[in-house]
Amino acid sequence: MTSDIKSAARVLDMLELFSTRCDGLTLSEVARGLELPKSSTLGLLRTLHKRGYLVREDEDDSYRLNDMIRRDGFARHGRILRVAPPVMTALAVDAGETVLLGMPDASGLVRLLAKEASPSDIRYDIELPRKVPAYCTALGRVLLARMEPAAFEAALDSVPRAALTASTQVDRSAVIDAVEAARETGFAVVEDEFAVGGTGVAAVIPLGQGQPLAALGLACISQRYRQDPARLQAQLGGAISRIAEAMAGQGNM
Amino acid sequence: MTSDIKSAARVLDMLELFSTRCDGLTLSEVARGLELPKSSTLGLLRTLHKRGYLVREDEDDSYRLNDMIRRDGFARHGRILRVAPPVMTALAVDAGETVLLGMPDASGLVRLLAKEASPSDIRYDIELPRKVPAYCTALGRVLLARMEPAAFEAALDSVPRAALTASTQVDRSAVIDAVEAARETGFAVVEDEFAVGGTGVAAVIPLGQGQPLAALGLACISQRYRQDPARLQAQLGGAISRIAEAMAGQGNM
DNA sequence: AGGTAGTGTTCACGTTCGTGAACGCATCGT
DNA sequence: ACGATGCGTTCACGAACGTGAACACTACCT
Incomplete structure (x- = not known):
């Protein structure tokens, strides 16, 4: 069997090292501890820092494990994945549309983490x-x-803005305007831009400090959405409030 | 700032993906989920599997997160790092020598995780x-x-067997014999092989299933060790028992 | 004030990796 | 029974990475 992928193995070494230390470690300490060249160590530390696994202290240039990673490991979005599904199931029945939970992924992408499909055949x-x-x-x-x-x-x-349908907004300024509108209203509605006949409506779930950024959305059949958008938006808002309350209730930061 | 190191970022993606799934994922499912080529995915899965982060099910070739990783994340040796130090402090005072806790690292290496220095100036x-x-x-x-x-x-x-002192055993068969002796007696004593004037005595800490392999040892000044080896070995054995009992007592598998 | 030591960081280039194409195999559908 | 599909896996080669050497900077000591 072939040997390990070097960077992959090293990043695990690094996380294991940091998990044994409550205080911070400087770049040089990490390099010595893992017997790595400093420049190789720097690249890996930057990657972990960028991904939020490590926090860097400005005063002494040391790194330490993000407290949430220390507590939850990889399952840093594990709690919301336990709390959200029952609420999503109820919303799918009430709204009659598919419910999605998403989080930021690599730049320009959203990772869909949970789904409750609409009970409707269509x-x-x-x-x-x-x-x-x-x-x-x-x-x-x-x-x-x-x-x-x-x-x-x-x-x-980061992601080429392809026209996935005839309605897709690909103009940079138009997308900025749409995001600005979402910022102001707290909602985003995307009709037929991602898929013909499909409308998405979503809002961010307001969670506390230290919690991962997440949003809940409805993936609707456009014709049904247009019949009563206010009802669907209100139902989505209600579900989001229930998730936020449940997360706050379990909070033990 | 330069971009992420690809494999490092990908291995985090993979662990995060597995942490959202209780059931297993096949190679193809992981590749689709993370939008990676299958051959790239295979290399990373093998690395994680080899490191013990993933477990592979024989019946359907799927992978899933190791239960201990799922529970403890990186801090899989965190518990012993909480339990051992008070016992090591007491042992350092009783024995008058430095106490070390070690675990297997890369092939042929030991990672020293905790230390209580001897109170003696020498x-x-x-x-x-x-x-x-x-x-x-x-x-x-x-x-x-x-x-x-x-x-x-x-x-x-895996590690070149250099003669670090005039006493270092570098002959492969001699090292095998020494390890065999340690297997039979439960102890290893290394006099002046790693450092002139220094003698190590160590034994494995008998922990339950699913617990990481760890050993406790004394790093002695050789002259002091030779004065009363039986006392030092007995004190080491006693400390190991206390650590094992404390770990069993807290066990909640 | 100047020299020394160690820090974090950059960069060019040789080394290693990532991956597309292809393979052997198992399963499923006709 | 045979063809199609998708699985896990291998491998050669272009692409990306790892890192030694060097740098700029800071802190400390004389």
């Missing part, structure tokens, strides 16, 4: 796990609306 | 974090004694 369905672009999906736009300006700019250009 | 001390070779250290030999034959053979040849 439905907008997807298979999990799945990633979708942010620029032309409701989940994506509300998540983009919560990003720092630099990350937002980068996200806009 | 002492055998090391800085953490640190890795030492297995072939010529007491901690290493007792850990080698617990390995499967194939892993043991590989470990013997």
Whole structure:
């Protein structure tokens, strides 16, 4: 059998090292501890830092494990995956449309983590796990609306803005305007831009500090959405409140 | 800032994906979920499997997250790092020598995770974090004694067996004999092989299933060790029992 | 004030990896 | 029984990475 992939093995070494230390470690300490060249160590530390696994202290240039990673390991979005599904099931029945839970993924993408399909035979369905672009999906736009300006700019250009349907907004300024609107209203509605006949409506789930950014959305058949958008938006808002309350109730930060 | 290191980022993606799924995922499902080529996915899955992060089900070729990783994340040796130090402090005072806790690292190496220095001004001390070779250290030999034959053979040849002192055993057969002796007696004693004037004595900590392999050892000034080896070995044995009992008492598998 | 030591960081290039194409195999449908 | 499909796996080669050497900077000591 072939040997390990070097960087993959090293990143695990690094995380294991940090998990044995409560105080921070400098780049040089990590390099010595793992017997790596400093420049190789730097690349891996930057990757872990960028991904949110490590936090860097400004005062002494040391790194330490993100407290949430230390507590939950990889399952940092595990709690919301336990809390959200029952609420999503109820919403799917009430709204009659498919419910999706998504989180930011690589720049410009949304990772769909959970799904409750509509009970209707005619439905907008997807298979999990799945990633979708942010620029032309409701989940994506509300998540983009919560990003720092630099990350937002980068996200806009990280994924080619292809016209997936005749209605897809691909113009950069138009997408910015749509995200700005989502920021102001708290909702995003995307009609027929990602899939013909499909409308997405989504909002961010307001969670506390230290919690991962997540959004809930409805994936609707466009004709049904147009019949009563206010009802669907209200039902989505209600579900989001229930999830946020349940997460706050279990909070033990 | 430069972009992420591809494999490092991907291995995190993979672990996060598995942490959202209780049931297993096949290679193809992982590749689809993360939008990776199958051959790239295979390399990363093999690395994670080899490192013990993933378990592979024979019946359907699917992978799933190791239960211990799912529960503890990276801190899979976190519990012993909480339990052992108070016992090690007491042992350092009783024995008058430095106490070390070690675990297997890459093939042929031991990772030193915790240390209680001897209160004596004349002492055998090391800085953490640190890795030492297995072939010529007491901690290493007792850990080698617990390995499967194939892993043991590989470990013997993974690290060049340099003569660190005039007493270092570098002959392959002699090292095998020393490890065999450690297997039979439950102890390893290494006099002046790793450092002139330093003697190591170590034994494995008998922990339950699913617990990581770990060993405790004394790093003694050789002259002091020779004065009363039986006392030091007995004190080490007593500390190991206390650690094992404490770990069993907290066990909630 | 100047020299030394160690830090974090950059970069060019040799080394290693990532992966597309292809393979052997198992399963399923006709 | 045979063809189609999708699985896990292998391998050669272009692409990307790892890292030694060097740098700029900071802190400390004389």
